[in-house]
Amino acid sequence: MKKLTIVGAGGYGKVVADIAIKNGYEYITFVDDNPLIKDCYGFPVVGTLKDLKNNDTDIVVAIGNATFREKIMKSVTKDRLVSLAHPNSVIAEDVTIGPGTIIMAGAVINPGVKIGCGCIVNTSSSIDHDCLIEDFVHVAVGAHIAGTCFIGKKTWIGAGAILSNNTSIISDVTIGAGTVVIKDIKEPGIYVGVPAERIEKEDCANMKNSDINKKSERELNI
Incomplete structure (x- = not known):
């Protein structure tokens, strides 16, 4: 089963989730540091950024700000990052x-x-x-x-x-x-x-x- 965690449960995250579905991902979750967001595009928000280390999924960062996107991507191993x-x-x-x-x-x-x-x-x-x-x-x-x-x-x-x-x-x-x-x-x-x-x-x-x-x-x- 192809599994993906999307960082950022906002509008950009919705678009990325839709692309991920079309790329064959069957298991999709989000992480977001906003505790008020519980789901995005029908998929659950399962934790915050610190929880990325606790799973074995592919990762994509759906955050528009380039500085934040760079910082988050550098905090995870490259082999987990995917392009879509x-x-x-x-x-x-x-x-x-x-x-x-x-x-x-x-x-x-x-x-x-x-x-x-x-x-x-x-x-x-x-x-x-x-x-x-x-x-x-x-x-x-x-x-x-x-x-x-x-x-x-x-x-x-x-x-x-x-x-x-x-x-x-x-x-x-x-x-x-x-x-x-x-x-x-x-x-x-x-x-x-x-x-x-x-x-x-x-x-x-x-x-x-x-x-x-x-x-x-x-x-x-x-």
Whole structure:
């Protein structure tokens, strides 16, 4: 029997559970440090993070925050971490995918792509040929990365963002929803707009709170 423990009993965890079912897992449980959560997507929450050491299941971490995801993944042995791909994703034969990475429905990953550990390639996103995606990157819903791009560790590519071909992004960058990146990003930070421009966190707060631009944090994806 294929057994899986999912870390994180939230919305992301529900999606991962559905993918796990489609990958043949028959026994699925969750762990979560919130004692008020008793089940997720019809599966029981059986303990907290410290209880991961008490079972022999495969493990996948369904937490959106890259820093937390990295910390949890490093606390368990690599041989227990699994990657999962939705059967309705399209993945070229030579693509390499690190442990703990999740590929969601409708995602397209073309030849020559290398994806690191603990990444999220979200619903209906795409990564074109010969891209290198480092560990703990999140390619959000509907984002598109053109060919021969480099994405540094723990970078977040927001929903609907577009990266032009041959562009490179340093680690620890947040690309806002709908942003278009047409040149290399060499400094960590938050980037929004068409074309992408770096903004300060204070400017980001003003954008969220202004009467002119009433985009919520969720809409901005930053």
